[in-house]
Amino acid sequence: FAGNQENDIISNTYPKAWSTAFIAFGSNMGNKVENIQKALDYLNASENVEIRKVSSLFESEPMYFEDQDVFMNGCVEIVTKLTPHELLKLCKDIEYKELGRIKHFDNCPRVVDLDIIMFYDKDGSQVILNTKDLIIPHPKLLERSFVLEPLCELLPPDITHPLTTEPLTDHLNQIYDQGNEADVLWKIIPLQPRSSNFRALKFMNVKMTDEILRSKVITKSPALLMGILNVTPDSFSDGNKQYLNLQKQIETVKIMCSDALRLQDKIIIDVGGCSTRPNSSQVSEMEELERTIPVIKSIRTCKDLPQENIIISIDTYRAKVAQEAIIAGADIVNDISGGTFDSDMFGVIASHPNVAYVLSHTRGNISSMIDLNKYEQPNSNVKEYMNGEKISGRSAILLRSIAHELSERYAQAIGEGIRRWQLILDPGLGFAKNGKQNLEIIRQLDLLKNYACILESGEFVNFKNIPILVGPSRKAFIGKITKDDDPKDRDFATASVISSCIGFGADIVRVHNVVDCSKTIKIANTLYRDA
Numbered sequence: 001f002a003g004n005q006e007n008d009i010i011s012n013t014y015p016k017a018w019s020t021a022f023i024a025f026g027s028n029m030g031n032k033v034e035n036i037q038k039a040l041d042y043l044n045a046s047e048n049v050e051i052r053k054v055s056s057l058f059e060s061e062p063m064y065f066e067d068q069d070v071f072m073n074g075c076v077e078i079v080t081k082l083t084p085h086e087l088l089k090l091c092k093d094i095e096y097k098e099l100g101r102i103k104h105f106d107n108c109p110r111v112v113d114l115d116i117i118m119f120y121d122k123d124g125s126q127v128i129l130n131t132k133d134l135i136i137p138h139p140k141l142l143e144r145s146f147v148l149e150p151l152c153e154l155l156p157p158d159i160t161h162p163l164t165t166e167p168l169t170d171h172l173n174q175i176y177d178q179g180n181e182a183d184v185l186w187k188i189i190p191l192q193p194r195s196s197n198f199r200a201l202k203f204m205n206v207k208m209t210d211e212i213l214r215s216k217v218i219t220k221s222p223a224l225l226m227g228i229l230n231v232t233p234d235s236f237s238d239g240n241k242q243y244l245n246l247q248k249q250i251e252t253v254k255i256m257c258s259d260a261l262r263l264q265d266k267i268i269i270d271v272g273g274c275s276t277r278p279n280s281s282q283v284s285e286m287e288e289l290e291r292t293i294p295v296i297k298s299i300r301t302c303k304d305l306p307q308e309n310i311i312i313s314i315d316t317y318r319a320k321v322a323q324e325a326i327i328a329g330a331d332i333v334n335d336i337s338g339g340t341f342d343s344d345m346f347g348v349i350a351s352h353p354n355v356a357y358v359l360s361h362t363r364g365n366i367s368s369m370i371d372l373n374k375y376e377q378p379n380s381n382v383k384e385y386m387n388g389e390k391i392s393g394r395s396a397i398l399l400r401s402i403a404h405e406l407s408e409r410y411a412q413a414i415g416e417g418i419r420r421w422q423l424i425l426d427p428g429l430g431f432a433k434n435g436k437q438n439l440e441i442i443r444q445l446d447l448l449k450n451y452a453c454i455l456e457s458g459e460f461v462n463f464k465n466i467p468i469l470v471g472p473s474r475k476a477f478i479g480k481i482t483k484d485d486d487p488k489d490r491d492f493a494t495a496s497v498i499s500s501c502i503g504f505g506a507d508i509v510r511v512h513n514v515v516d517c518s519k520t521i522k523i524a525n526t527l528y529r530d531a
């Protein structure tokens with residue numbers, strides 16, 4: 001490639017004769033996510049454009065003209081046969097002809113804005129253009145965190161700006177070092193709108209320099225509570241006998257909500273119809289549907305539940321159950337298998353861009369995973385980064401191996417059409433991990449948040465800004481330490497593990513005992529986050 005090795009971003013999976021371009025998108029009118037989704041669909045529908053990757057979605061304060069609604073921003077990486085000016089025309093046609101944008105004045109509110117940020121022509125070299133109607137790289141790129149943050153999710157950390165020749169990540173850090181509140185972004189996971197109100201999970205990571213001026217990314221947003229609603233007779237911890245009695249289930253949900261919402265502003269209710277305890281017997285798909293779908297429907301239709309504070313998650317590895325649960329009103333699909341138990345799962349998630357998906361790490365299947373806990377560092381063809389720095393040596397092998405295997409699943413998910421903005425990561429405590437490994441993973445959660453790698457396929461995967469869910473509640477590794485054989489005796493110890501998980505960076509914690517863990521989460525958020 002004409003570009004030097006460090007700037008080699010064209011992985012060998014891209015068509016050779018096509019150029020690569022990065023387009024920033026923004027919307028601050030109407031249904032912003034829907035406008036963005038439509039603009040991306042129009043881009044992808046063009047025969048001369050193929051979408052490769054879409055960044056996270058970020059909510060950002062308006063710049064320049066401040067008296068307008070907050071923006072939803074992000075970046076998309078495309079390959080294209082178009083020239084820069086042909087691509088500019090396509091973007092304008094999408095904004096004005098397809099989505100009906102009207103420009104009253106500069107920086108005014110807009111249905112959608114598509115700006116070409118950077119362009120690499122077919123031999124991989126960076127295009128520099130300075131014409132009346134099109135300047136590349138975008139002239140305001142270096143002052144906009146709402147462009148640089150999503151762009152840096154898509155590009156290896158050593159990619160430089162063609163004019164300053166400085167890494168783009170350094171330019172982004174320079175913006176944050178100025179310490180302007182308006183530059184800090186909320187990372188948004190959009191959820192299915194209900195009664196036309198926009199719903200989303202929101203997270204905030206910021207770069208800070210600690211007491212000895214070491215810089216690192218820390219999580220500022222409060223961790224969220226995910227309460228377990230096991231609709232199974234054999235769930236190993238609560239052995240819920242009344243599992244099919246809808247009235248009883250709703251009573252349980254009412255108690256979960258009042259216990260959680262005393263201290264939290266929302267609760268995620270994780271409905272599980274099929275225990276995933278290692279070696280547990282797996283019920284049929286029909287049985288799982290009969291257990292879970294009626295519960296989700298009755299939660300969603302129950303008038304005396306605080307619907308605006310409830311988010312529903314379905315704990316399933318079956319695509320059909322996920323599909324039916326989404327139709328019944330589930331907002332999140334929580335799949336402990338990372339899409340490995342049912343090859344149709346990713347397709348179901350990709351067809352619902354407003355549904356979040358928990359991409360979990362495991363190995364093997366329910367009965368074999370218990371023996372698959374030998375981890376080696378990724379092979380040398382995989383280039384790994386931590387906080388933007390290349391990783392070498394044999395440190396943090398367990399975490400890097402899990403992160404690398406999750407990266408492979410991430411690339412597969414994106415390749416099947418799932419959007420990055422839908423994803424939540426879970427290292428899968430107890431799934432193909434022993435007790436000691438679970439503890440090591442908890443201690444290194446912030447490494448997982450800041451992990452990136454270039455896979456052998458050439459795909460660049462970056463976990464920055466993707467929230468992390470952990471599920472330690474009542475698990476055997478806790479009972480082993482406190483010598484509590486009965487899972488129900490492990491709640492007090494679970495609470496201290498939950499607090500540590502939040503201290504190490506967890507964004508969502510999955511718990512059985514809502515009343516006690518809600519207090520733990522409140523204390524931990526007050527201690528470790530802006531809560």
Ligand SMILES: Nc1nc2ncc(COP(=O)(O)O)nc2c(=O)[nH]1
Binds near residue numbers: 027073107108113146
């Ligand atoms: N937060 C935010 N503020 C903004 N202010 C102005 C413009 C106008 O951008 P242009 O110069 O590319 O038209 N776009 C945004 C935006 O996308 N997000």
Ligand SMILES: Nc1nc2ncc(COP(=O)(O)O)nc2c(=O)[nH]1
Binds near residue numbers: 336
């Ligand atoms: N995302 C996620 N989901 C899960 N579902 C079930 C279990 C098994 O525990 P349970 O039988 O107590 O629900 N653990 C997890 C977990 O660790 N993460």
